[in-house]
Amino acid sequence: MTTLSVSSLSVRYGSVVAVSDASIACPAGSVTALVGPNGAGKSSLFLGTIGAIKAVGGVIELDGEDVSALDANARTRRGLVLVPQGRQVFSHLTVRENLCVVADSMRLPQDRVEEALDRFPILRSRQNLPGGVLSGGEQQMLALARAIMGRPKVLLLDEPLLGLAPQVIEAVLQTLHELAGAGMAVVVAEPSIRLIRSQITRGYVVLRGRVVGTAGSGDELAEEYSRRMGM
């Protein structure tokens, strides 16, 4: 049984078809990539999957349970979590407050905040600073820390490497690798296969709203992507 299974999902904005009949499977313990150029439909596929946008048909299953009829909050409680593009850190709240807000809203015990700060030492050292003054990499770590506080089964990340320095990219990818190693199904949407090639387990090529290719390793996915893009 696959941890996250998306079958025949379609998403529309009025007359714009952003995702058409897309199917992906994301097992626990793996880092699955969705690669495709800007506008290919990766974000919309994620938003339809978590229920933030009403999909036009399609079935979303979590550990074999059909969650398609549940709203976004209920899907989050079931363990399906998205780190959106842009991270959406609360810039006027401190790092610690950013974590506490999420812990409170999910009714998590307070020790999860300490656990998150232990997991990301850089955040502990910045815990009393406003989120808005953190570097891009630190904000991404904070977004990740918030997302995993509820110990999700599936973590979707929309362009988590955007604007990050090479060293920070390595640190974020290493963290994703570790989360997958701990049993999570990690799914990363990225326009650049080059950045994630060495760290992913499997992936899909998304073009013009469709899933047009799949591969069982980063190298295979890079080949498939080049082929599909006619490069």
Ligand SMILES: Nc1ncnc2c1ncn2[C@@H]1O[C@H](COP(=O)(O)OP(=O)(O)OP(=O)(O)O)[C@@H](O)[C@H]1O
């Ligand atoms: N709110 C919206 N209203 C109308 N069209 C939209 C909306 N959001 C996205 N689209 C369109 O849907 C298509 C897919 O966009 P989407 O953002 O899902 O792609 P993406 O692969 O995530 O690209 P990016 O990396 O630029 O976010 C594009 O044609 C885009 O213009």
